[in-house]
Amino acid sequence: MALKKALAAVAVSATAAAVLVNTAVAQEKTISVAQGDLVGNCYVSFNDPSTNRSYFPDHCADLNNPTRLYGKDNAPVDGKGQFIVSGQSDLGTKLSYIQWNDDVEVKANTISATGFDAAPAVGTTVYFNQPAYGNDRPAQSGQGTYAGEINGTHFIDFGDTTGFVNGTPVWTDNGILGIIDGAYQSGSHPTLSLVASTEATGGATGEATKKQRTELFDSYFSGETTPSTSEEPTTEPSTEPSTESSAPSTTPEEPSEEPKPSEAPKPSTPSEPSPDLSSLSNFSSSDLNIPGLDLKLPF
Known part of the structure; x- marks a missing residue:
């Protein structure tokens, strides 16, 4: 009996010590x-x-x-x-x-979900949200539809929503998918936004994944014209550094719209639709997809 009491006392002491250690660790957060x-x-x-x-x-x-x-x-x-x-x-x-x-x-996310959703089903509702940038770019948010995934890059249909910028978070009810990182158009199909995830590997816009992309677009946009087999080269966004004053700046870099690679036949003179960045929280694949546009997104 004495041994049992001694062991119980040791267990209580160990628990108390663990609580003290955990409390100390929490108090170390600066x-x-x-x-x-x-x-x-x-x-x-x-x-x-x-x-x-x-x-x-x-x-x-x-x-x-x-x-x-x-x-x-x-x-x-x-x-x-x-x-x-x-x-x-x-x-x-x-x-x-x-x-x-x-x-x-x-801290846990308060705008989006916390945790990850690695494999949502096609047709799942997804959400996006972006803060305001200055007086002319109010905060906006909205929804889209999950269209598929290739090598950890998610394809999202945001319909007619416009104003996407790099870094915009995208999530489902079950967790984070990732951030907006460009868009893609295949043939005559509408554009789909690209979402970079923690699982993204070799990419989903190169020659090696052309067949998968074609199948993804055809399957999602069933009944529409089959995409062309030719494609435009990918255009990368700008990564020009910002200029910082001696005092700490609390103003984010101006966001930029996403470039849009395409699998449509290459025209002699590529067209460039005018960007619509009046809002940065209502993101759309149509804004993120602008061939040749090189802008900086500070999310």
């Missing part, structure tokens, strides 16, 4: 980062508290102080994390993240 916060010159697209990471489009790595947080009274706080780029070059793959130090609290 700063927090939330979805939509300005980090460097980009907004946080979404967070993953389970890995202590915040996600961004690749171009944010090229801006000044890409891991800069803003503390009390907007005081700049540097040296709290490492920016890791995707290492991919195709549209629909460029999803970067910041691996934060242990003393940074990465």
